[in-house]
Amino acid sequence: MSDFRRAPYTFLNTILTASADEAKALFARHLSEDAVFDVAYPVNRLDRREAVIEGFFEPLKAALSNVRRRDEIFIGGPNRRAPGGHWVASVTHYVGNFEKPLFGVRPSGHLAFLRSGEFYRVEPDGRISEARIIIDLLDLMRQAGRFPLPRKLGTEMLFPGPATHDGVLPSGQADGEKTLDLCEAMLADLKAFDPETFTSKGQTGDDGYWHDDMLWYGPGGIGSNYRWSGFEKDHRAAFLTAFPDRVGGNHYCRIGDGNFAAVSGWPSMTMTHQGDYLGVKATGKSLTLRVMDFYRCSESKIMENWVLLDYLDLFRQMGVDLIERSHDSNGN
Known part of the structure; x- marks a missing residue:
């Protein structure tokens, strides 16, 4: 049986650096036309492929120059909760120089690691049809020197990967x-x-x-x-x-x-x-x-x-x- 995790993994790690023509083909191949993305506030719901491209992927590329994706965890499996299906989930950082505003957050002009948690439903044809994404804009504000809260509770830090360094497409592990x-x-x-x-x-x-x-x-x-x-x-x-x-x-x-x-x-x-x-x-x-x-x-x-x-x-x-x-x- 083929590994259903690999197609979305390759797509998500390619799309931000693809040329305009390559990106158009990649979106058509890997993202359902009626895909729905729910993204953290203030983005919220993006309905259909074009809205997802314009409302999520393009703003990332515009705000974080030469942006790259850096996965710390990328896993997949059958969903125990209704309506079931197969999903992949990741902890990642979008890495680039924060040079233009992103969803209202003002830029720092410096390197930023924008952390993100992401869940994607993958259809039998390999396309992503649904997503939930929490981008940590509050931490991005901290990195830009614009933290809006009066206090911090724990240690604010870059999310590390697993101590075992084996969280991306794991194989040969436990059940x-x-x-x-x-x-x-x-x-x-x-x-x-x-x-x-x-x-x-x-x-x-x-x-x-x-x-x-x-x-x-x-x-x-x-x-x-x-x-x-x-x-x-x-x-x-x-x-x-x-x-x-x-x-x-x-x-x-x-x-x-x-x-x-x-x-x-x-x-x-x-x-x-x-x-x-x-x-x-x-x-x-x-x-x-x-x-x-x-x-x-x-x-x-x-x-x-x-x-x-x-x-x-x-x-x-x-x-x-x-x-x-x-x-x-x-x-x-």
Whole structure:
């Protein structure tokens, strides 16, 4: 059986550097005419091939000169969630000199690594028919010296690839279905937590889901952290204090591939803004959050977790325009 991951992988890693004539042929061959892309705010829905080209690929090429794609994870598998099908998912960076505005974010004139989490539905003919993409524009603002939030939680850093350096088209690894089983069990138990300690059952310890030396790589505004204690201190405590009734796991896609798994919801989470969060006073508003999680597992433990969140959309719902605010930022 042919590897369905390779056609979209080759397309996505070729299209940004192709000539105009080559790009036209590549889009026709690899992107369905009625393809629908849902991209993080402020792009949102792009309906049909031409809208996808004009609304996503062309702005990237215009803003990041000589842009290249640099995948850290690229996996694929059958989707456990309705409506099924085969999907590929990736953690990547778009690398180039940030010389023109991108979706309202003002340029730095310098090198940028724009991180992105991406899920693509691949049809039997090999074409991409559907996509969900979270580009981390908040981290791009940080790189440009225009960070619009008053504080940071964890360590803001470039997303590293897997410690094992084997996340792109993995082969000869563990059973991806078992990897996904582990991550699904963790997610099920993570929903409930102690409001005093913010802990959930089964997460740590000898029989826990997470390795003692787990690494959690978070998006702009949250940052990354080390070990469960760092995860609670630098992310979970602040998040659950602000959104104590959050309910997650509303996923359209869950796939496993070797030692890796990926899940995403659009939105995944519903919650109420009941406490202050990153400088925004509690509004009492009902909110939703678009989420992507990528996992590397080993020996029945979760070792690394890459997380993309559409925070520009979340803060928009709280009444804050982070793009507009970044225009007046002094680069905290």
